[in-house]
Amino acid sequence: MINLLRAEWLKMSRRPLTWILLAIFLALFVVQAVSQTALAALLGERPGDTILAVQIAEWRRRVMLPGLFGAVLNHLNSLGAAFVVIFAAGMMGSEYSWGTLRAQLARHPDRTRFLLAKIMAIMLAISAAALFNLVLGLLIGLPLAAAIGSIGEFSFADLLQIPLALLRAVYVLLPYLLLTISWTLLGRSVLAGVAGGLGYLILEAGVGTLAPLQKVWGAGTWGS
Amino acid sequence: MELAIRTEQLTKRCGTRVVVNDISLAVQSGAIFGFLGPNGAGKTTTIAMLLGLVRPSAGWVRLFGIDIPQHATRALQQVGAMIEAPAFYPYLSGYDNLRVMTRAGGLPDSAANHALTLVDLVAHSHALFRTYSQGMRQRLGIAAALLHNPRLIILDEPTNGLDPAGQIEIRGLIRSLAERGHTIFLSSHMLHEVEQLCDQVAILKAGTVMLQGSVHELLHREPQLIVRIAGDQSAAIPLLQAIPWIQRVERHADYLVLTAPLERSAEINTLLVQQAIPVAEIRAREERLEEMFLAVTADRDAP
Numbered sequence: 001m002i003n004l005l006r007a008e009w010l011k012m013s014r015r016p017l018t019w020i021l022l023a024i025f026l027a028l029f030v031v032q033a034v035s036q037t038a039l040a041a042l043l044g045e046r047p048g049d050t051i052l053a054v055q056i057a058e059w060r061r062r063v064m065l066p067g068l069f070g071a072v073l074n075h076l077n078s079l080g081a082a083f084v085v086i087f088a089a090g091m092m093g094s095e096y097s098w099g100t101l102r103a104q105l106a107r108h109p110d111r112t113r114f115l116l117a118k119i120m121a122i123m124l125a126i127s128a129a130a131l132f133n134l135v136l137g138l139l140i141g142l143p144l145a146a147a148i149g150s151i152g153e154f155s156f157a158d159l160l161q162i163p164l165a166l167l168r169a170v171y172v173l174l175p176y177l178l179l180t181i182s183w184t185l186l187g188r189s190v191l192a193g194v195a196g197g198l199g200y201l202i203l204e205a206g207v208g209t210l211a212p213l214q215k216v217w218g219a220g221t222w223g224s
Numbered sequence: 225m226e227l228a229i230r231t232e233q234l235t236k237r238c239g240t241r242v243v244v245n246d247i248s249l250a251v252q253s254g255a256i257f258g259f260l261g262p263n264g265a266g267k268t269t270t271i272a273m274l275l276g277l278v279r280p281s282a283g284w285v286r287l288f289g290i291d292i293p294q295h296a297t298r299a300l301q302q303v304g305a306m307i308e309a310p311a312f313y314p315y316l317s318g319y320d321n322l323r324v325m326t327r328a329g330g331l332p333d334s335a336a337n338h339a340l341t342l343v344d345l346v347a348h349s350h351a352l353f354r355t356y357s358q359g360m361r362q363r364l365g366i367a368a369a370l371l372h373n374p375r376l377i378i379l380d381e382p383t384n385g386l387d388p389a390g391q392i393e394i395r396g397l398i399r400s401l402a403e404r405g406h407t408i409f410l411s412s413h414m415l416h417e418v419e420q421l422c423d424q425v426a427i428l429k430a431g432t433v434m435l436q437g438s439v440h441e442l443l444h445r446e447p448q449l450i451v452r453i454a455g456d457q458s459a460a461i462p463l464l465q466a467i468p469w470i471q472r473v474e475r476h477a478d479y480l481v482l483t484a485p486l487e488r489s490a491e492i493n494t495l496l497v498q499q500a501i502p503v504a505e506i507r508a509r510e511e512r513l514e515e516m517f518l519a520v521t522a523d524r525d526a527p
Contacts, residue, residue, distance in 0.1 A: 007328035015315055099311030103368070106275045106305045108328055110297060 004113055008121035017090050022129055025083050026136050029075050033137070037063050037144040063141040064152030069162060072137040076130055076169045081201055083129075084173045085180045088122050089193025092184040119181060126173055130166050176201070226253040226288065228376045228407035229274060234283035236269050236431075243269050245431040246283070251409060251424065253288075253375070256402045258418035258439070259411040260513075261428030262521050267411045268308060270428070271380055274409075275305055287376060304374035306382060310365030314354035318345060318364050321353055325371055339367035343397065358385030366397065377401060378409045383417060395421060419443075419513040427520045434520045442516065447486045448509035452479045454502040463499055464492070481509060 012018055036059040046053035061067035095101035104114060145151045176197060183196025229251035236244040244266040251257040261267045272278040274285055276293035285292040290299035312321040322336035340349045343363040348356070356364065362382060369377050382398070383391040391414070398421055402408055412418050418425060419439060426436040435442060453460050457480060464473045464482060470492075472483040484492070489506045496503050 003330040004328050007324045010320065010324055010327060011313060011316070014320060015313075094313075098313065099309065100313060102277060102307065103311040104328070105277055106303075106307060107300060107325065108297070 001113060001117060004108070004117035005120055008117050009124070012091065012121055012125055015091075018087070018125065021083055021087050022132065025079065025129065026133060028079060029072070029133060029136065030140055032075070033063055033071070033140050033144060037148060041148050060145075060148060061152075063145040063148075064150060065142075065145075065154040066152065066158045068137055068141040068145070068152075069134070069158070069165065071141070072130075072134050073165055073169045076133060077172050080126075080129075080169075080173055081176045082198065084122075084126060084176050085197030085201065086194055087125070088177050088180040089184050089190045089197060091122060092118060092181050093188075093190030093193050096184075096188045097190065115181070119177065122177055123170065123174065126177070127166075127170050130170055134162070134166065227251060227286075228253045228255070228288060229257070229409060230286045230289075231270075231274070232284055234270065234273060234285060235281050236266070236273060236278060237281040243431050244273070244280075247428075247431075247433050248283075249426060249433070249436070251407065253407050254402070254405055255423045256398065256408040256410060256421050258422035258425040259409060259428065260413075260415065260418060260425060260517055264430075265428040265521075266431040267428055268380060269431075271305070271307055271378060271409075271411060274378065275300065275303065275307070277307075301372070302375045303378065304369030304372065304376070305378040305380075306362075306365040306369045307378070307380050309384075310361045310368070312353045312361070312364060312368075315352065317350045317352055318356065318360070318367075319349040321364065322368060322371060325368055329372055331372055335371050335373075336367075339370045342370055343367045344393070359387065359390040362386055362390075362394070366394070370401075374406070376407045376409065378411075380411045381413065382410070383412070383414055391417070415512075415514040415517055425513070427517060429521045435516070439513065443510075443513065446483055449482045449484055449486065449489055449492070450479050450505070450507050450509045451482060451492065451496075451503065452505035453496070454504040459499070460496055460501050463495070463501070467492075467495070479505075 040056050040059040043052070043056055046056055062071040095104070105111065108114065142151050179200055180193045180197035184190065184193030186192060187196070227250055229249055231247055231249045234244060234247040234249075235242065247266075247270060249257075259267055259270070269278060273280050274287065274292065276285075276296035276299075279293060287299040288302055292299055312318075313324065316324065319336055319340065322339060323333055325331075326333055326335050337346075337349075340346050343366050345360060345363050345367060348360055353361070353364070362385060366379065366382060369379065379398070383394050386394060395417060398408055398410065408421075410418065410422060422439050424437065425439050425442065427434050451460070451464075457475070457478075460480065461473055461475060464470055464480070467484075469488065470482050470484040472481075474481040474483075482492070486508045489508075493503050493506055
C-alpha cells in the first residue's frame with residue numbers, strides 16, 4: 001500500500017494541474033484578503049451596527065488573529081470543495097483517458113488498493129494545500145492587519161486548536177472527494193467527475209438557500 | 225516442458241455476441257509465440273483475459289500453472305505486458321513514468337535505468353513522454369514490460385509505428401529476450417515478423433483459433449510443387465490429375481501448383497517430357513506465413 005501511495009504521490013506532485021490549481025486557490029485567497037482589507041482601510045471604521053459597519057469589522061477581523069485562521073478554514077471549506085472536485089476528477093479520470101489505468105491493473109490487479117492509494121494521496125495533497133494556505137494566510141494577513149491597526153491577539157490555546165481545525169476542514173472535504181471519484185469511475189472520464197461533483201455542490205448550495213423556509217414551516221418537522 | 229500460458233475453452237461473450245470462442249492455447253516456457261488474426265478477431269480481448277483484465281464467460285487461464293483471475297496478483301508478478309498502444313503519463317518523462325511503476329511494484333529506481341538501457345532509450349529518458357516519437361513510445365512500453373524481469377512478456381503490436389530500422393532493432397531485442405529465457409507472447413500484424421521470430425503460432429479468426437502449431441510444421445504441412453510448362457498447360461492437367469500420388473492440381477495463370485511429395489519432382493518431369501509437354505521449371509513451393517494467414521482467415525462464406 002505504501003508503494004502504491006508513493007507512486008501516486010510522484011504522479012501527483014509532478015503534474016502541472018496540481019500546481020496550477022494550488023496557485024489559483026491560493027491566489028484567490030490573497031486577492032480576497034487584500035481587496036477586503038483595502039476596502040476596510042478605505043472606508044474606515046464606522047460606528048454603530050449598520051450592515052456596512054458590521055461588514056467592515058468582519059473584513060478587519062479576517063486578517064487579524066485569531067480570525068485569520070477562521071478565514072483560512074472558511075476558504076478551504078467553501079472554494080476548496082470546488083477545487084477538490086476538479087483535482088480529484090482530473091487525477092482519476094485521466095487514468096482512463098490516457099489508458100494508464102489498464103496498464104496499471106495489468107501489473108497490480110488489486111483495484112481496491114489502487115483506489116485507496118489514490119484517495120489517500122489526494123487527501124494528503126489536500127492537507128498539504130491546507131497547510132500552504134495557512135502559512136500564506138499568516139504571511140499575507142499579518143502585515144495587512146498591522147497596516148490597518150492591530151494584528152490581534154493569539155493564545156497558546158488557540159495554537160493547539162489549529163491542527164485539529166485543519167484536520168476537520170480537510171475531513172469536511174472528504175465526501176466531495178468520494179462523490180467525485182464515484183462519478184468519475186461511473187462515467188470513466190474527467191468530465192463525468194467534474195459534472196457530478198460540481199453538480200452536487202450547486203445542488204447543495206441551492207438546497208441551502210431553502211433553509212430559511214424551516215422558520216416558515218416550523219422547526220418541528222425539520223428537526224431541532 | 226512447463227507451460228507459460230495454458231487456456232482451455234476460453235470464451236468471452238458480450239451480450240449475444242461471441243468475441244472469443246473456445247480458445248485453447250498452450251505456450252511453452254521459453255518460446256516465442258505468435259498470435260495472429262485480422263482486426264476484430266479477438267486478439268486483444270484474449271490478451272486482456274490472460275492478464276485478468278477481462279473476466280472470461282467460460283473456460284480458464286493459467287499462467288505458469290497459476291489460475292487467472294483468482295490468483296492474478298501472484299501470477300502477474302511473473303508477467304510483463306504491453307497492451308495495444310503504450311499508455312503513459314504525458315506530463316512525466318520516460319524515466320519518471322518508469323519510476324511510477326517501480327515505486328508501485330516496490331522495485332529500486334535502478335530497475336528503470338536498466339530497462340531504459342535495454343531498449344536504448346537512456347539518451348531520451350528525461351524528455352517528457354508527450355514529446356516522444358511513436359518509436360520511442362513503443363520502446364518505453366517494452367521497457368515498462370521488462371521492469372521486473374518477468375518470465376513471460378506479452379507484447380501487443382510492439383513494432384507498430386516503427387521505421388524499418390526500429391522494427392529490426394525491436395526484433396533483435398525480442399530475440400535476445402527469448403535467448404535469455406523469457407517467454408514471449410507476440411501479437412502482431414507483421415506476418416513476416418512473426419515468421420522470422422516465432423517458434424509457435426496461433427491464427428485467430430472471428431474469435432476462434434483456426435490454426436495452431438510450430439511455424440516450421442505449419443509451413444511444411446503440405447508439400448507443394450510449382451510446375452511451369454513452356455507453352456499451353458491444358459494438356460498437362462488431365463495427365464497430372466491421373467497420377468494417384470498427386471493429391472491436388474491447381475491451375476494458375478502461367479504455372480500449376482501440385483500437392484505432391486517433393487522428392488518425386490523428377491518423375492513428374494520425366495512423365496511430362498515423355499508426353500511431349502516441355503517443362504520450363506519445377507521447384508518446391510515455399511509457403512509463406514502470409515499466404516497461410518490469408519488462406520486461413522479468408523471469408524469462405526463470401527460469394
